[in-house]
Amino acid sequence: MAEGGDVEWELSKENIQPLRRGRAISALHHALSQQQDGLSSAINQQRQAFESELRMYDGDDPLDVWDRYIKWTEQTFPQGGKESNLATILEQVVTRFTEGNKYYDDPRYVELWIKFAENCPEPLDIYRYMQAQGIGVTQTSLYIAWSEEYENQGNCRKADLVYQEGFKKCAEPHDKLLQFHKALQARVSRQVMMNVEEDDSDDEPKEPQRVSLADLKSRGKKKAIAPINRVGSAIRSIPGGIQSHGASVLGNASNSKLVVFDENKTRAGPSEPKLESWAAPPTSKAKENEQKPGIWCDVKMPQKSKFGHTVMAPPPPKPTFQPFVEESDQPPTMTPCKINPAVNSVLSARKPCREETPLKRLQEHHQQQKEAESGKLHEQSMYCKELLLSGATEFCFEELRAERYFKKVTQEVKGEKDPANATPN
Amino acid sequence: MTGSNEYKLNQGPEDSISAVKFSPSATQFLLVSSWDGTVRLFDVGSNTMRMKYQHSAPVLDCAFYDPTHSWSGGLDAQLKTHDLNTDQDTIVGTHDAPIRCVEYCPEVNVMVTGSWDRSVRLWDPRTPCNAGTFTQPEKVYTLSVAGDRLIVGTAGRRVLVWDLRNMGYVQQRRESSLKYQTRCIRAFPNKQGYVLSSIEGRVAVEYLDPSQEVQKKKYAFKCHRLKEEGIEHVYPVNAISFHSIHNTFATGGSDGFVNIWDPFNKKRLCQFHRYPTSIASLAFNNDGTMLAIAASYMHERGDISHPEDAIFIRQVTDAETKPKST
Numbered sequence: 001m002a003e004g005g006d007v008e009w010e011l012s013k014e015n016i017q018p019l020r021r022g023r024a025i026s027a028l029h030h031a032l033s034q035q036q037d038g039l040s041s042a043i044n045q046q047r048q049a050f051e052s053e054l055r056m057y058d059g060d061d062p063l064d065v066w067d068r069y070i071k072w073t074e075q076t077f078p079q080g081g082k083e084s085n086l087a088t089i090l091e092q093v094v095t096r097f098t099e100g101n102k103y104y105d106d107p108r109y110v111e112l113w114i115k116f117a118e119n120c121p122e123p124l125d126i127y128r129y130m131q132a133q134g135i136g137v138t139q140t141s142l143y144i145a146w147s148e149e150y151e152n153q154g155n156c157r158k159a160d161l162v163y164q165e166g167f168k169k170c171a172e173p174h175d176k177l178l179q180f181h182k183a184l185q186a187r188v189s190r191q192v193m194m195n196v197e198e199d200d201s202d203d204e205p206k207e208p209q210r211v212s213l214a215d216l217k218s219r220g221k222k223k224a225i226a227p228i229n230r231v232g233s234a235i236r237s238i239p240g241g242i243q244s245h246g247a248s249v250l251g252n253a254s255n256s257k258l259v260v261f262d263e264n265k266t267r268a269g270p271s272e273p274k275l276e277s278w279a280a281p282p283t284s285k286a287k288e289n290e291q292k293p294g295i296w297c298d299v300k301m302p303q304k305s306k307f308g309h310t311v312m313a314p315p316p317p318k319p320t321f322q323p324f325v326e327e328s329d330q331p332p333t334m335t336p337c338k339i340n341p342a343v344n345s346v347l348s349a350r351k352p353c354r355e356e357t358p359l360k361r362l363q364e365h366h367q368q369q370k371e372a373e374s375g376k377l378h379e380q381s382m383y384c385k386e387l388l389l390s391g392a393t394e395f396c397f398e399e400l401r402a403e404r405y406f407k408k409v410t411q412e413v414k415g416e417k418d419p420a421n422a423t424p425n
Numbered sequence: 426m427t428g429s430n431e432y433k434l435n436q437g438p439e440d441s442i443s444a445v446k447f448s449p450s451a452t453q454f455l456l457v458s459s460w461d462g463t464v465r466l467f468d469v470g471s472n473t474m475r476m477k478y479q480h481s482a483p484v485l486d487c488a489f490y491d492p493t494h495s496w497s498g499g500l501d502a503q504l505k506t507h508d509l510n511t512d513q514d515t516i517v518g519t520h521d522a523p524i525r526c527v528e529y530c531p532e533v534n535v536m537v538t539g540s541w542d543r544s545v546r547l548w549d550p551r552t553p554c555n556a557g558t559f560t561q562p563e564k565v566y567t568l569s570v571a572g573d574r575l576i577v578g579t580a581g582r583r584v585l586v587w588d589l590r591n592m593g594y595v596q597q598r599r600e601s602s603l604k605y606q607t608r609c610i611r612a613f614p615n616k617q618g619y620v621l622s623s624i625e626g627r628v629a630v631e632y633l634d635p636s637q638e639v640q641k642k643k644y645a646f647k648c649h650r651l652k653e654e655g656i657e658h659v660y661p662v663n664a665i666s667f668h669s670i671h672n673t674f675a676t677g678g679s680d681g682f683v684n685i686w687d688p689f690n691k692k693r694l695c696q697f698h699r700y701p702t703s704i705a706s707l708a709f710n711n712d713g714t715m716l717a718i719a720a721s722y723m724h725e726r727g728d729i730s731h732p733e734d735a736i737f738i739r740q741v742t743d744a745e746t747k748p749k750s751t
Binding site: 041044045048378379380381382383384387388393394395396397398399400401402404405406409 | 500542563657661
């Protein structure tokens with residue numbers, strides 16, 4: 001078991017993104033040892049090989065190359081990140097094959113869409129989009145991923161509805177759908193049971209437990225043991241009730257400000273699955289910090305007083321004494337430093353980038369295609385633009401031509417070695 | 426179509442032409458690299474081919490070190506130097522992927538190569554040997570030397586400015602001001618800046634001095650576009666060459682046109698007749714009296730039938746190349 005290489009992977013565990021299908025340990029070792037010092041040329045060469053294969057492919061299953069490329073990327077860049085280009089490749093591949101619905105029911109294509117969705121800030125939007133476009137609607141994997149996303153967000157009801165939708169569409173493989181649906185139901189019911197159990201245990205007459213960190217000591221002559229924060233049924237105002245789950249576990253009035261959302265309360269009746277059709281793309285990314293930038297110095301946090309209203313901190317009073325200053329003490333002289341402000345500034349400010357989501361780009365792509373079909377184009381690029389830009393990195397004409405040249409050379413070499421197979425030309 | 430001021434070179438390459446370069450001192454010697462795997466030396470005065478040497482694969486670029494030595498590299502990833510007096514080859518070194526560009530920097534006396542292996546390598550031309558490998562963020566598509574500075578254009582529209590005397594760090598990292606792939610970068614002979622051309626009919630004039638005053642002067646313009654039946658056809662701008670005396674420059678596009686521009690007055694000085702196919706490379710000679718024009722299909726629209734590859738030598742006048750003083 002304990003090989004020398006195992007240590008290495010133990011050391012960089014936190015840099016490895018989990019994959020649904022897991023990782024080959026050999027690939028992982030390889031990737032980790034290679035990435036000690038930046039991108040090695042071997043990786044670049046492999047990537048270049050994939051990129052050129054994407055462009056040179058002339059068979060009838062172009063998705064295959066993309067699929068292998070993406071799997072290679074996942075295995076080679078265990079930590080994900082920008083240099084893996086994974087997000088770009090995924091976006092390229094899903095966009096590319098939306099034209100013509102050749103792959104709409106291909107499990108590989110649906111799998112790529114799901115990976116793409118998982119890389120997006122709003123996976124649910126992507127799933128809804130897929131449904132509206134009819135991508136993967138007969139594939140079980142879509143419903144599983146979709147449902148799991150709902151479940152992660154704590155919406156078990158919708159998670160269940162997604163499965164119902166899957167059953168309606170007769171998604172394949174049916175067994176798997178059934179199995180995952182059962183698993184979801186089991187999880188949900190266990191959760192409900194757990195909640196009930198907790199309450200049950202509360203009902204039992206137990207010794208009141210203290211919440212406070214230290215024991216309460218009796219003071220003076222009094223031998224009182226009160227008041228203490230107690231939990232358990234002893235302090236329940238309503239005895240023997242299951243009415244309040246979750247809330248007021250800490251049973252203290254001052255803590256009751258914290259309202260725990262309870263989905264079981266919002267029982268809005270078994271409405272029809274609200275799997276609305278795709279209307280408009282989501283407007284903005286999930287931004288973490290929406291605060292407007294501003295000056296930081298001289299800004300004070302408004303502080304709450306004991307009585308709950310906002311007070312400004314009073315200005316610090318001026319010291320009534322004269323601070324002692326040594327006579328020889330002089331302000332530290334700055335080292336003369338010639339800073340040319342013009343040189344330090346950026347060459348040109350970055351243009352305000354448009355708020356773009358992958359979905360928005362997808363829709364724009366559709367729009368452009370429609371325009372191109374209806375002949376509304378005003379500009380035409382006089383070169384094989386598609387080929388140059390079809391991968392995650394761009395190619396130039398010379399690279400494409402070089403690929404064709406190398407292909408020809410290897411064919412010739414093969415032909416010479418094996419003259420029987422050489423075509424008489 | 427060729428007039429009295431223009432003629433076609435005899436014994437030209439048998440496949441696409443990748444680069445044409447004039448000798449730094451003698452006005453009549455022209456080096457030509459080609460996809461047929463050869464580098465040829467022409468005497469354009471007498472319209473004869475003086476010499477030819479072979480690589481094992483297509484050659485993508487060539488450069489003079491001095492009037493008697495040429496350097497070249499291509500798809501075989503080998504950098505060769507050839508003694509044009511004794512007709513002898515030396516393999517100087519290799520890259521990990523095909524070599525896309527070869528240039529000489531007289532100020533620092535170093536040869537510079539750029540490759541699709543994402544590196545720029547320097548070579549000491551006297552020994553000759555490798556003098557350093559410098560990783561670039563992407564595949565190198567074009568490079569140019571401005572005094573002791575090196576301007577590298579890579580895939581992903583990146584532009585990097587290096588100081589050839591101190592290659593410890595990148596002096597400037599820029600993004601191309603054009604929206605599409607960088608095709609060619611050439612530095613002003615006055616070393617103030619460079620001109621960058623893109624794959625979609627656009628050219629940018631940029632300055633190296635990062636101060637805001639100077640940066641304000643930069644601009645870009647559209648060119649090499651043809652309007653046909655209401656649709657604007659946009660062509661790649663493949664080649665740029667500077668006139669060493671006037672600091673004006675010629676651009677060549679896949680539309681087959683050659684334009685000469687005055688970057689100071691932002692004017693086009695002239696446009697020549699349309700050449701049979703794409704302009705792959707351009708070169709002014711050292712005194713600016715001749716322009717070598719390589720009209721050669723670059724497979725930008727795939728492997729289709731195309732006119733014959735040819736090199737034209739055109740006598741140019743001051744009227745065509747000198748900025749109009751206003």
